Amino acid sequence: MTTAISTTTLDVARHVAAVAHPRAGAVATFVGQVRDHDPDVRGEVVALVYSAHPVAADVLARLAAAAADDDAVLGVAASHRTGSLTVGEPAIVVAVSTAHRALAFEVCRDLVERIKAELPVWKREVLADGSHVWVGSA
Numbered sequence: 001m002t003t004a005i006s007t008t009t010l011d012v013a014r015h016v017a018a019v020a021h022p023r024a025g026a027v028a029t030f031v032g033q034v035r036d037h038d039p040d041v042r043g044e045v046v047a048l049v050y051s052a053h054p055v056a057a058d059v060l061a062r063l064a065a066a067a068a069d070d071d072a073v074l075g076v077a078a079s080h081r082t083g084s085l086t087v088g089e090p091a092i093v094v095a096v097s098t099a100h101r102a103l104a105f106e107v108c109r110d111l112v113e114r115i116k117a118e119l120p121v122w123k124r125e126v127l128a129d130g131s132h133v134w135v136g137s138a
Contacts, residue, residue: 002077003064005057005121010079015095019075024097028104030112032092034085038135043127050082050091053120060119067111072098078111080121091123 002018016027034048060078068076075097085091092115096108122136 001061001064001068001075002079003057003060004079005052005060006079006081007083008081010081010090010093012090012093012095015077015079015093018077019095019097021074021097023099024074025099026101026104027095027097028101028108029096030092030094030108031090032112033090034087036087038125038133041125041127041133043129043131045087045125046128047084047086047126048091049084049124049126049132050080051122051124052080052082056080056120060115063111063114063118067096067107067114070107072103073107074098076107076111078115080115080119082121 012029012031016029019027036045038045060080064076064078078094080092094108094112096104098104125133125135
């Protein structure tokens with residue numbers, strides 16, 4: 001199992017390599033990337049600035065460990081970026097390996113949903129006009 005809260009670019013190939021296993025017949029991946037719009041916000045998004053609570057790395061490790069707590073799950077790798085990201089850059093990468101595709105897809109999706117719901121990371125959307133909007137903050 002590999003997890004990280006990172007200030008550097010996330011590498012999808014490294015995540016796939018981290019879950020490599022001789023019994024793996026499937027590796028499911030998810031890449032969440034910065035898009036140029038938010039349906040809930042008026043204006044063009046030009047960047048996202050992510051901030052993480054100091055316990056975020058521990059929370060991510062706990063969530064990944066829970067996802068990996070099944071003998072049929074052969075590997076889990078999950079990372080989330082912090083700092084300023086531009087349109088197209090990956091903000092989150094998750095990879096899961098299993099013997100069969102259905103379980104790999106299921107575990108990957110469930111882990112992504114838990115990360116989105118529980119990881120103490122917030123984002124500030126920077127708009128083309130120079131304004132910004134906080135998302136996921138209290």
